[in-house]
Amino acid sequence: MPLEPIAIVPEPGFRLQLPVFEGPLQLLLHLIESRQLDILTVPLAEVADAYVAHLATAPVDAGNLSEFVSIAAQLILLKSRLLLPGESPPAPTDPDEPDEEELRRRLIEYRVLRDAAAALGERDLAAPIHRREPRESDLPEVPVQTLSAQLLAAALDRLGAIPEPVAAPPEIVAREITIAEQIEVLHAALSGRGRVLLQTVLEKCRTRTEAAVTFLAALELVRRRQVSAEQGTLFGPITLTVLRDPA
């Protein structure tokens, strides 16, 4: 909705506040009424100067500028005819030529509309009529069907037969153990004295898988020639020893 901003019209000596006119008929009507001229009889050429002056100095709705200019041209032509000496010029025959009576008729018509709009505006939301709002529901319409109370009772019985759902056991997520991780564990165990009993490391493992992967990690270190492994007796303790880099 376009607002009705207030424009400051600069005039020598005083400042006047005027609304921005949306259309040429609105402006023309304002100029006539503010001079208390009779819309039925005033030669419209009389307000031509004021109209053009307003157009030149005060802002109007730019979107309808061509309408403003078109009416300005008509007014100027009407005025020039009025200034011509001698007999009055013949009535215009060209349909595009401005016709004062046509413009006056449009002005009067606009005034009736403006007054009707103002009367309507008085009633706007003043005493609104209310009606039942449609009930809001997202649910689809359920076809109406007569059901017996027996059906409800039977349904309740069946509900009793359904066992309570058993609570699901807490979910177990297998922990992934990698050889690389266990190599780190062995490195940590070896970092102190440079040797460690493999069995003491395996004892700290929480699962069989972890122990197996740790064992594989030990084999990997042997394969990389980073440690040596010694076992004195069958099933006896295995000693891992860090091999010094040749470098």
Next chain:
Amino acid sequence: MNELEAFYEALFFIAEKPLSSAEVAELGGVPLMQAEAALDALRTELEEGGRGLRLQRNGDAWQLATAPDLGARLATYAAREEARLTPAALEALAVIAYRQPCTRGDVERVRGVDSDYVIRSLLHRRLVAEVGRRDTPGRPAIFATTFTFLERFGLTSLEDLPPLSSSAAAVAARTAIEAHGR
């Protein structure tokens, strides 16, 4: 109140949308003429009996709604937070209300300005609706006012619209308006 009128009163009480005269006749199981007579009787009875409800009419459709003079007090319950219309919107709405059905061109001719934007805002607020196309070049859309319009302005029907100014000039203009474009 006879049985048919009572039936219609109850029907409009439960109806969630306006009903056409034809629907009302069919639901009442009576000819159209008889249905409309009953609706008129019901409308008069509600109005003259000082009741809280009115039978509201828009074209061929009817609905049960509250009496306009209760609107302000009911607003505390059925509050509608709406801004009042701007003068431009009121002008466009007035042309459509008094001259309906009419086109955007009709509105612009009387106002002397482009009115596309205000008409779209009136459509958006459901104060007017497109009711068809005019059989002229371009087949422009024709607009008419809605129940929402009647409700907002507290009108029981279009007959309740404030009369146009009745000065001699206005009469001349009104004749001109009616003669033009028809």
